[in-house]
Amino acid sequence: MPSLAVFSILAVSALVTSFISGILGMAGGMIFMGVLLALLTVPQAMVLHGVTQFASNGWRAILWRSAIDWRVFRGCAYGTFAALALFIFVQLVVSKPIALIVLGLTPFVALALPKDLALDVQKRGHSFACGLVCSSLSLVGGVSGPLLDVFFVRSDMDRRAVVATKASTQALGHVVKVGYFGVLVGGAQRGTVDPMLAAFMVVLAITGTTLARRILERMTDASFRQWTRWTVMTTGVVYLGAGAWMLASG
Numbered sequence: 001m002p003s004l005a006v007f008s009i010l011a012v013s014a015l016v017t018s019f020i021s022g023i024l025g026m027a028g029g030m031i032f033m034g035v036l037l038a039l040l041t042v043p044q045a046m047v048l049h050g051v052t053q054f055a056s057n058g059w060r061a062i063l064w065r066s067a068i069d070w071r072v073f074r075g076c077a078y079g080t081f082a083a084l085a086l087f088i089f090v091q092l093v094v095s096k097p098i099a100l101i102v103l104g105l106t107p108f109v110a111l112a113l114p115k116d117l118a119l120d121v122q123k124r125g126h127s128f129a130c131g132l133v134c135s136s137l138s139l140v141g142g143v144s145g146p147l148l149d150v151f152f153v154r155s156d157m158d159r160r161a162v163v164a165t166k167a168s169t170q171a172l173g174h175v176v177k178v179g180y181f182g183v184l185v186g187g188a189q190r191g192t193v194d195p196m197l198a199a200f201m202v203v204l205a206i207t208g209t210t211l212a213r214r215i216l217e218r219m220t221d222a223s224f225r226q227w228t229r230w231t232v233m234t235t236g237v238v239y240l241g242a243g244a245w246m247l248a249s250g
Helices: 004-024 028-039 042-063 070-090 096-112 126-141 145-153 159-184 195-218 221-249
Strands: none
Touching: 004 028, 004 042, 004 195, 004 221, 028 042, 028 096, 028 145, 028 221, 042 096, 042 159, 042 195, 070 126, 070 159, 096 126, 096 145, 096 221, 126 145, 126 159, 145 159, 145 221, 159 195
């Protein structure tokens, strides 16, 4: 179990970021990943993030289960397992500065994608590409929410369907991440976390997600998308700066 100070930071972060994700469908996991990378090793951060965010996304998927597009989920699942197979083969675990830089670049990569790509998760084959690309990014930088959003932004789903379907796909992605960093990578790079800490993070993640439901119901689709973009772009700038500083000083 970490020190009281570290435990307190992790606990508050898990609660607050799960609340944010419960409203926006993402962003919270990106913020939480940055906190974990500041306090833990990369494999430990990946495992604890995966456990906590699985609880947050899994519970969110349960709360909004009637809105999930299961055809999209299946396509994303196939792509996710393809990404896992690739990473098992290469056994890739990046350094902390690289993880932060990838984390920070994610929303900008999403923004830079040309409009003529016309990504739409409801189109044939796009959900598989979504699972493959986003899961690969998650296994490098820990999260893929901003890029995942690109696949959903042109869909015909309302905000409830977006949150529900993204939550179900992200929950699967976090299971894969925990399995990869906690079991499938080589012993020296394997991440372990205290079971009691992990259990407490799960409780806080579910609590934060539950508290957010009423706010999501009151938001409009326009304000939902505006707040999501502002939050992830700001967070991306912070992580880019942190990663670059670590590389320069290391």
